[in-house]
Amino acid sequence: TTGLTPSPTPKSKLREGSFSSPSPAQVKVSKKHSLKLQKQSYKVEKKKAENEFQTTVNDTSVILLSDWLKVRSTLKNWSRMWCVLKPGVLIIFKNSKEKTWVGTVVLASSEIIERPSKKDGFCFKIYNALNQTIWTLKGPKGENVGVLSSSLPTSYLIFRAQSESDGRCWMDALELSRKCTNLLKKSTNMPSKTQDESYIDLVDLQQKLSLLGHNQQSIMQENNIECVSENQNSNTQTIEDSSAVDSLDSYQDIEIENKEIKATKYIAELGEEFGETGENSQTEVLAAESKNLVWALLKQLRPGMDLSKVVLPTFILEPRSFLDKLSDYYYHADLLSACENEKNPYMRMKLITKWYLSGFYKKPKGLKKPYNPILGETFRCMWDHPETNSSTYFLAEQVSHHPPVSAFVVVNRKDGFVVDGTILAKSKFYGNSISAVLEGTAKVTLLKHGEEYCFTMPYAHCKGIIYGKMTMEFGGKVHIHCEKTGYSSELDFKLKPLFGGGKLNEVSGRILIGKRALATLSGFWDEEVFLTDLNGGTVSRFWSPTKEVRQSRLKRYIVPLDDQGDFESENLWKKVSYAIENQDQIKATEEKFILEQAQRKRAKERTDCNDQWLAKYFDFNDKTNNWVYKHIDARPWDELNDIVQYEMDGNITTKTKHQTSPVRAGS
Known part of the structure; x- marks a missing residue:
């Protein structure tokens, strides 16, 4: 060593594989240059978009539809104007020569709904959900003010x-037009065509629009259409009824205030009680005391006698009302719910039949x-549908006592269905058996499809009252029929033969189009029902209440007992039910007698005062001889306007963005 400290090796200005960090001045210049390029690109893209929009507006070959429409002013006067629909915009002119511009509506930020009206023709409304302007600032040729825009x-x-x-x-x-930003190819990017070649066939468009909810992407690609929104809105078919016009005076052209909904509180049902599967739950051997009561009751009866006015012993009562059942x-x-999106009417009939058996x-x-x-x-209750995020509401009322209706x-x-019906319950004594017959019809209405499925009910038959083992089963032929499609189902509930063996709960049937059978049904409604396709001969399990099916049952919600009115089923019968559940038949009989006596007293008071009893939630229809729910709304669900369905004090209604008038299904 020399004793000299070696000088440190100088660090390289360039690291391996990289350049040295730029100076602050260089960074500033680089950012400035980048910002300048971004601004230039922004101006180019903006100009390009403006040119494309202007080209679309001015190009006479790119037109979806043009015709005369009447437009309502702020003074509620109607003016006839020439309307030209293009991709994303609706241009309004004073006349068909398209020289006097009135205004241009931007559709991308607008909603379109049908609007009820007492006037002739068909009304619809274009509006901005946030109450912002729907107009562009300038016209097709750069106009600043439309000729009539101040009055619109x-x-x-x-x-x-x-x-x-x-x-x-x-x-x-x-x-x-609202969903699309680019319909076909702009004339600036296409070889020149005649107007006839470029003009869109509106009939073809309507056919394609009806399929939008099913396969929108393929239709868009076919027409070189770029979608703005992925929300689907398929065509809906409105059930028309002249009675809907009566309430149109209350319609208002304003948005409903965003108030908190006051809806009935529902709580989950604690648990369901199921009897045993098979025949065990439908047969019973009466105790000696009960047998004596039945004998005492039978002494008052004659074969063929109507039992609607006979007081039955409480030990044969299920602790809930018929309305609940x-x-x-x-x-x-x-x-x-599955019928809503099912396009095949035969498959819809199969779903309705399967629901009926369930x-x-x-x-x-x-x-x-x-x-x-x-x-x-x-009685009222509801079920939640987790898959569709909707609710099914049930409401029943006893509208007549003699006869019991x-x-x-x-x-x-939201799931597109309404079910309603009028049931007259009759019971008859036949010596060793009793039959409970449910007369009347009910119907399922599929709102989107505009279809009504009318159906009847089997009768309940109880035999072995005097001798033999007491057995309850269903019997009789029922029909489910859709007049619009022509499809129907026939079901035959068969009683167990008195001799020759056999099993309870056998059912057979057919699914038809007109008079031609398409499939047959056979089996036992509490075990398995099989469907045989008559075209292909294949056999498949159609219905079976397996353990998995029972577990998939929708959860039912009920009104808390403290929130129920005096005449709501659970609250009305609570003392009787409590006594039955505690096997105190004497107390149950006393409480039942109190309710029946109070009913007789009210009936006598009405007779003395010549006062007619009126139902709370249903009106009687003289033409159809049925009772119709007063607040029925049979409009197909409107995704643009309907927000949520709820129930309050027996009124099943819908919160909407804009006020609408309910449509009553034909009853």
Whole structure:
């Protein structure tokens, strides 16, 4: 060593594989240059978009639809104007020569809904959901002010077409124009074509629009259309009824204030009681004491006698009302929900038939009969549909005591169905047997398809009252029929033969189109029912209440007891039910007698005062001889306007963005 400290090796200015860090001045210059390039690119893209929009507006070959429409001013006067629909915009002129510009509506930020009106023709409304302006600032040729724009509303417009077909044609075309930013290829990017070649066939568009909800992407690609929104809105078919016009005076052209919904509180049902599967739950050997009571009762009866006025002993009663029992058919209402998007009418009939069979397998423990409802008694409940995020609401009312008539309605507008019916319950004594017959009809209405499926009910037959083992089963032929499609189902509930063996709960049937059978059904409704396709000969399991099916039942929700009115079923019968559940038949009989005596007293008071009893939730229709729910709304669900369905004090209604008038289904 020399004793000298070696000088440190100088660090390289360039690291391996990289350049040295730029100076702050260089960074500043680089950012400035980058920002300048971004601004230039922004101006180019902006100009390009403006040119494309202007080209679309001015190009006479790119037109979806043009025709005369009446437009309502802020003073509620109607003016006839020439309307030209292009991709993304609706241009309004004073005349068909398109020289006097009125205004241009931007459809991308607008919504389109049908609007009820007492006037002739068909009304629809274009509006901005946030109450912002729907107009562009300039016209097709750079105009700053439209000739009539000062007298037209800023956030909405109401149009009236000459006929319903014209109006729906406009709504379909507007919906397509609203969703699309680029319809076909702009004339600037295409070889020149004649107007006839470039003009879009509106009939073809309507056919394609009806398929938008099913396969929108393929249609868009076929027409070189770029979608703005992925939301689907398929064509809906409105059920028309002249009675809907009566309430149109209350319609307002304003958005509903965003108030908190006051809806009935529902709580989950704690648990369901199921009887045993098979024949065990439908047969019973009476105890000696009960047998003596039955003998005492039978001494008052004669074969063929109507039992509606006979007081039955409480030990044969199931601790719930008949109105509650009617709701057993809707634990599988998701089968009705599936009809909404099913395009094949034959498959819809199969779903309706399967739903019908799903309502029988829930049985009480032993041979039990629900309470005969008191006049004016009501019952309500609901089911949640997790898959569709919707709710099915059930409401029933005893609308007559002699004869005993029950009216009910089931509503799930979001899933597209309403069920309603009028049931007259009759019981007859035949010596060793009793039959409970449910007369009347009910119907399922599929709102989107505009179809009504009318159906009847089997009768309940109880035999072995005097001798033999007491057995309860269903019997009789029922029909499910859709007049619009021509499809129907026939089901034959067969009683077990008195001799020769056999099993309980056998059912057979057919599914038909007109008079031609397409499939047959056979099996046992509480075990398995098989479908045989008569075209291909294949056999498949159609219905079976397996353990998995029972576990998939929709959850039912009920009104808390403290929130129920005096005449709501659970609250009305609570003392009787409590006594039956505690096997205190004497107390149950006393409480039941108190309710029946109070009903007789009210009936006498009405007779003395010549006062007619009126139902709370249903009106009687003289033409159809049925009871119809007062608040029925049979409009197909509107994704643009309907927000949520709810129930309050027996009124099943829908919160909407804009006020609408309900449509009553034909009853």
